[in-house]
Amino acid sequence: MTMVNAFDQARAAQLDAEDRALIERRLRALGPAYRLFYEEPIHVVRGEGCWLYDNKGRKYLDAYNNVASVGHCNPKVVAAITRQLGILNTHTRYLHEDIVNYAERLLATMPPQLGHMMFACTGSEANDLALRIARSFTRRQGVIITSLAYHGLTEAVAEISPSLGDYVQRGKRVRTIPAPNALFVPMEEQGAKLAADLKTAIEDMRKDGIEPAALIVDTIFSSDGLYPDPAGFLKPAVDLIHAEGGLFIADEVQAGFARTGEKFWGFQRHDVIPDMVTMGKPMGNGFPISGVAIRPDLVAEFGVRARYFNTFGGNPVAIAAATAVLDVIQEEGLQENAEKTGNFLKEGLKALTAGRQDIADVRGSGLFLAVECVVDRQTNAPNAALATSLVNNLRRNGVLISATGPGANILKIRPQLIMRQAEAERFLEAMEKALATAHLS
C-alpha cells in the first residue's frame, strides 16, 4: 500500500532549487526505499521544545513527533547524555549501577508480574525479542495481530506488520483480526467482537496445524486508526489468548511513557496484565533505546540457553538518556499534562468539527488524538482527500500532523508531552483555518 502523507517525487519540479538538488542527491545516495513527508518536504535544521525550524527560518508547531516527547533538544536530557558521554560508554558485560537503577524504576511503573527488563535499541528489536521469547517459551509459532498493525521492520516483525503492504509477506503462522472500529461497531460491543474475532483466527490457524504463541497489539492501535475507547475493551481478548495457552504482548512503543494521559502505559487503561510489554520511541527522547518488560518465568530457559547481548542496548549513555526522560516526565507532571492538554485539544476539536458532514469522529486519549474524515455521515466512507488537504494545509501554515488508518483518512495528532495551553490554542486556531478552507482536491 502507498504510504499515507508521502512526498511524491513527481512534484519535485515545484520545489526551490536548493531543496530539489538535495532531494536528488538524497535519492541517489539513500536509494528509493526512503520517503519524505508532505506535498512539500520540510528541510528541518533546528528544534526546540514543541517547535521545529526549517532552512528558510520558518517555524512549525510540532504536533506529530512522539519520539522527542519531552521536547526537541530538551536541555535536561541533552545535559544527561553529554555528561555520560564524557565519562563512560561501554556495554552490559561489565557491571554498571545505572542500568540496574533504571530497570528497577521502570519496573516499578508496571504490574508486579513483570519482573525483568531487557534492553535493545529500537522498537523493532524489542518486538522481535518478545516474539523470540514467546515462541521459545510456548514452543508455538502462531501470532495474531490487527489488520493494519505496525510492529517494526525486522524480518520477523515485518511479517506481523501488514501496514507495510502486500509486498511484505505474512507467513502461515500469522493471522490478522479487524482492529476495533469507532464508526461501524457499537462501543459496548468492541470488547466482545475483538475476542470473537480472535477466537476465529485461532481456529483458522489450527486448521494449518499452528498453535497460537501470542496476541500482540499496539494498545492505542495507532496504525489501524487510533482506537482508545472504551477503556477495558482489550480484556476479553487477553483472557481468551491466556485461556488458549498463548501470551499477550502489549506493544507500548506508541502508547507508553505517559502518552495516553490517564495512565503511564496504554495497557493500564484496559485493566489487563500483559505477559510482556515492549517499548521504544520516546524512551530516550531520540537516543536509540528500547526494551521489553517480561514475566520472569518466560525468560528462565531462554536466558540460560539462548543468552542475550545487544551491543548498544542499555549502554550507559542510553540509560542516562532514558533516566533523564523518566525524570522529566515525573518531575514536570507530564502525564497529568498529557491528560489535561489532551482533553483540552479533544474538546476543542470536537467543537470545531461539530455538525460537519465530513468529520465523523474525534477521539483519543491524552496527547494522541484522531479526527476521522469521511465523505458523508450516511456512508462514513473514508475521505483521504480531505485528510491530505488538512495535513498539507496545516503544514503550509506551520503546524505538523499526519494521517493514518486503512482509508488514509484519519488525522494523527500527537504533540510532545510538554505542549501546554498556549500551544494547544495555537494548534486549534490553525486547525480552524484549515477546516474552513479545506476542500476536496
Added chain:
Amino acid sequence: MTMVNAFDQARAAQLDAEDRALIERRLRALGPAYRLFYEEPIHVVRGEGCWLYDNKGRKYLDAYNNVASVGHCNPKVVAAITRQLGILNTHTRYLHEDIVNYAERLLATMPPQLGHMMFACTGSEANDLALRIARSFTRRQGVIITSLAYHGLTEAVAEISPSLGDYVQRGKRVRTIPAPNALFVPMEEQGAKLAADLKTAIEDMRKDGIEPAALIVDTIFSSDGLYPDPAGFLKPAVDLIHAEGGLFIADEVQAGFARTGEKFWGFQRHDVIPDMVTMGKPMGNGFPISGVAIRPDLVAEFGVRARYFNTFGGNPVAIAAATAVLDVIQEEGLQENAEKTGNFLKEGLKALTAGRQDIADVRGSGLFLAVECVVDRQTNAPNAALATSLVNNLRRNGVLISATGPGANILKIRPQLIMRQAEAERFLEAMEKALATAHLS
C-alpha cells in the same frame, strides 16, 4: 553452547560485598539472559582513550572493545554528538543535509557498484535488512553461513548465528560450512576448500527444494576463531555464489572501519565485490548506528514496494557521531596506525610464544589478533583452560582481552584503533608475564 569468558554466578561469594549486592540486584532486575565477563566481573565507572577504570580506581588497558574504536570518550566524537543534540534530532522523513553528505563519503570508500547507503541502529538490524532485501530480490530463501558465525540477535539473524548455541534453531533454509582453519587446512588450499564446501551446502539445500539467496560471512571470521589469511581466499566462494544466482553479503560489523589495517573494509583484502556490505559496532564509537551499502538494482523493487523507515536510524545525532568517527579515522591516520601497531603486536606475540608447545598460532590483520592455545603441537587440540587462564590473568593485571572459537581456546585481541607503540609495549609486557605464569587449571 556456553559463552566463552562468562562470569559464573556460582563464584559470586568470592566477590566483595558491594559488587555482590549489585550483581544480585542486576540478576533480579535484568533476569538470567544477561552475562558478565571474567571470573571476577569488572565494575567499570570511567573510560578514556585506551583505558577503562573500575569502581576501586584500578585502570585497565582495553585491548578488547571494538565499539569505542577511536577511544573511550573520544573528545571530538563527544563534541560532535553534544553539538547536534542541542540543535536537532529528528528522523529521515524530513530533509536533512548531513545524512546525504555522510552517505556519499561512506560510499566513496567502497567499490562503485555499491551505490546506496541505508541506515539502521544495530548490526543485527543491518544484517536483518540485508537478508530481507536478498530474499525479496532473489525470490529465494537459502542462506549459507560459517559453522560458528555470529550475525546478530533478531529472529532472522539469530537463525544464521550458530555461535548462539543449539537452543536457537536453524531452519531448513540455512546451511553451515566450515570456517577457514589455520591449523588443519594448508594455507594455499583455504580458498578452494571454502568454495568446495559452499558447493556441497548449495547441493544439500537444493535437496530440500531451497535455492541459495546469499552467502554471508564476517570477513574476518571473528566468532569462528579469526581467519584473515591468506588474503584473497574468499574469492572462489564469492564467484561460486554469484554463478549460482545468489548474492554475497560482507558482514563488516567486526572487520570494517579500518580495523584490519591494510584496507578500510575487510572484504577489500580479499579483492571481492560484495552485493551488500553491512556495518555497525564502531560506526558511531558507541552511539547506536549501523548501515547497509547496497547495489542499487537490489533495492529497486524493495524500495518502491516495501519502503524503509527506521525511527532512529541515521537521525541527525547518529550521523553527527558517525561523521566524527570517520573524521578521526581519516585525520589521525588510524588505518595506518592499525596496520603499524597491529604488526608490532603480532610480531611481539610471535616472539613471546615462539617455541611454546601450547601456542599453535599467532595471526591477525591490523588491530585484530588471535593467539591459538593448544594442548600440544602434535594434536593441536584446543586448550580452553590455558586461554581462560591467560584472559583472567591479564584481567587481574589490568589488561582486557577475551577468547573465541569453537574450542574457546583462541585469544581475541582487539585494541582501540588509537593504540600506539607505548600501550602496545605495555600489552606485550603483561602478556609475557601471563604466559610465564600460565598453567593448566
